[in-house]
Amino acid sequence: MLRQVAEGVLIHQSEFLQTNAVVVQGRAGVLVIDPGVRGDEMACLANDLSDSGQTVMAGFSTHPHWDHLLWHASLGVAPRYGTARCAATVRDRLSDAGAKARIAEQFIPPDIVEQVPLDLLGLITGLSAETEQIPWDGPEVRIIEHQAHAPGHAALLIQERGVLIAGDTLSDVLIPLLDFGDTADPIEDYLAALQLIEGAADEVDVVVPGHGSVGGADQIHARIDQDRAYVHALVEGQAVSDPRVGPSATYDWMPGVHERQLENLARRRERDGTPG
Numbered sequence: 001m002l003r004q005v006a007e008g009v010l011i012h013q014s015e016f017l018q019t020n021a022v023v024v025q026g027r028a029g030v031l032v033i034d035p036g037v038r039g040d041e042m043a044c045l046a047n048d049l050s051d052s053g054q055t056v057m058a059g060f061s062t063h064p065h066w067d068h069l070l071w072h073a074s075l076g077v078a079p080r081y082g083t084a085r086c087a088a089t090v091r092d093r094l095s096d097a098g099a100k101a102r103i104a105e106q107f108i109p110p111d112i113v114e115q116v117p118l119d120l121l122g123l124i125t126g127l128s129a130e131t132e133q134i135p136w137d138g139p140e141v142r143i144i145e146h147q148a149h150a151p152g153h154a155a156l157l158i159q160e161r162g163v164l165i166a167g168d169t170l171s172d173v174l175i176p177l178l179d180f181g182d183t184a185d186p187i188e189d190y191l192a193a194l195q196l197i198e199g200a201a202d203e204v205d206v207v208v209p210g211h212g213s214v215g216g217a218d219q220i221h222a223r224i225d226q227d228r229a230y231v232h233a234l235v236e237g238q239a240v241s242d243p244r245v246g247p248s249a250t251y252d253w254m255p256g257v258h259e260r261q262l263e264n265l266a267r268r269r270e271r272d273g274t275p276g
């Protein structure tokens with residue numbers, strides 16, 4: 001079920017929202033990033049890995065949203081990591097007994113909720129803010145932490161393989177989804193994140209978004225520019241000419257998400273008394 005996108009880097013794409021799980025081959029086993037959504041898909045991934053004699057040595061969640069925090073028992077008991085801010089957010093959101101039921105009810109689409117195993121949701125260890133790379137025995141995976149989309153969101157750069165794992169930025173199917181709940185300035189945070197990512201992107205041949213299709217070298221800057229143009233258009237209240245919300249959009253609910261972001265932004269301006 002795995003497809004190689006660069007030397008020693010493989011992905012599996014879920015049918016749910018084109019969610020990409022990433023497997024990185026190391027010396028004695030693999031690193032699994034955002035392992036997937038449905039239980040049977042994660043079990044299948046675990047199966048394929050064990051059939052080819054590969055042990056999961058570590059896991060990583062790019063950000064504290066349910067579809068990036070899942071795990072399956074058959075993937076084993078390797079340490080799972082996220083940024084410190086990601087882990088703290090998860091701890092906070094899962095702190096009460098009803099949290100998982102609430103997530104299932106509010107966030108997971110009803111048609112797949114029965115297939116999403118929540119028992120190992122969010123069991124991640126936070127890596128301190130000074131941690132520059134994922135601690136594991138394999139190619140160096142640099143953590144590019146920023147605050148776009150969710151607290152403690154991480155893009156990951158595997159420089160020696162020329163791969164950028166973008167989490168929920170740089171998608172060809174999802175517009176930038178701003179984090180209106182957790183941050184003082186979601187717009188500036190998003191633009192700052194894109195700038196950080198752009199600073200690392202020159203060495204990249206392959207971009208793997210959390211959802212959507214894998215892009216080649218020609219796509220990196222195009223996707224950064226497209227995300228940036230979307231955010232600017234949102235701020236300026238201009239008509240958005242973005243294929244991800246246009247008539248040919250992959251998801252017909254994306255224009256609705258765009259409308260809600262406009263409303264959120266307007267409410268925030270009213271609250272803060274900012275002109276425009």
Ligand SMILES: [Zn+2]
Pocket residue numbers: 063065149150168
């Ligand atoms: Zn997300």
